[in-house]
Amino acid sequence: MIYLPSQVILEVTSACNLCCKGCAIHGPQHYVTRPMGTMEEKVWRTAIADIGSWGREVNLTTHGGGEPLLHPRLKEILTFAKSFPRLEIGFLTNGMLLDQDWSEFLVSLGLDWISFSIDGVFPETHRIVRKRSDLNVIEDNLSTLLDIKQNAGTQKPRVMLNMVAYDEVLDQRELFVERWINKVDSIMISHYRNPPDSKRWPLIPADRKPCFLLWSQMVIAWDGRLGLCCEDFNIDFPLGRVTESPLLEIWNGQEISRVRNMHERGEFDSHSMCRVCDTWADNIVHESKNEARGYRIIQKASQTVYSAL
Ligand SMILES: C[S@@+](CC[C@H](N)C(=O)[O-])C[C@H]1O[C@@H](n2cnc3c(N)ncnc32)[C@H](O)[C@@H]1O
Ligand code: SF4
């Protein structure tokens, strides 16, 4: 049996222009020790053409542990990816560099989704948790994108926001949702994860199940190595390399099959990274409505997602 992922994370660059408090890669803890860099053309072209040949819908995400807008050829990468009709393309961004020219490009390209990482509503606390950022610039960039999208009369890209609930901004969660709920498609409020002990959340069921990501998510680092999953920040468990073998051969190879088998046998503690990770529970969702406020709410292990009713 050959497994195919429904999501691929393509880390076009691991470079970043910010230094966020909790970032495993660029934060003050410097938890990640692998070398930083930017994906070469041979790697991104080979990977995207390979993914595009699978003949199935795949969500292709062009961020990883860096800021995708720092890749000097991101426009070419996105345009190439868009030439494969069954790929749904999007990325997370810190929004600092997403100027009018970028927004016009993304709307005319028909990018499927984009998510801005914005932590709260006040510039003073924002620059504490997202060091080197300027909330006013990011909010202007976001508003410009929303205007361009509206003027073009298109639904794309779907615009999402992700706020990390750091202690410094915890009390801004409601203000944040109120501020953006009627302007964007959805808002995620994510638990703060404290690296390196970053993979534990409240409200995890005791009855552990195999991790859905092992069968649904492929991760490709900037240097072409495949990691085990999105929690393998440091690529400590490489599965293979894009330019050496076809992606599905790597993703159905010995190393990942060994971890899948471990999970199927319930031996979660046998893997040092899975032992301390709660991400396996992130596909358990509880949906509710807050009619009074006009929200739909999806509660997941790692985050709460709000959208307008
Ligand atoms: C690693 S970033 C990469 C993309 C881009 N540079 C950005 O910030 O959107 C991915 C997301 O993880 C979030 N994040 C960073 N550190 C976190 C932490 N300790 N806990 C939870 N989320 C975190 C960021 O705010 C961002 O939304
Ligand atoms: S902007 Fe993204 S990649 Fe950069 S430091 Fe912040 S969370 Fe990390």
Ligand code: SF4
């Ligand atoms: S349990 Fe965590 S570390 Fe293990 S495969 Fe799932 S996401 Fe990765």
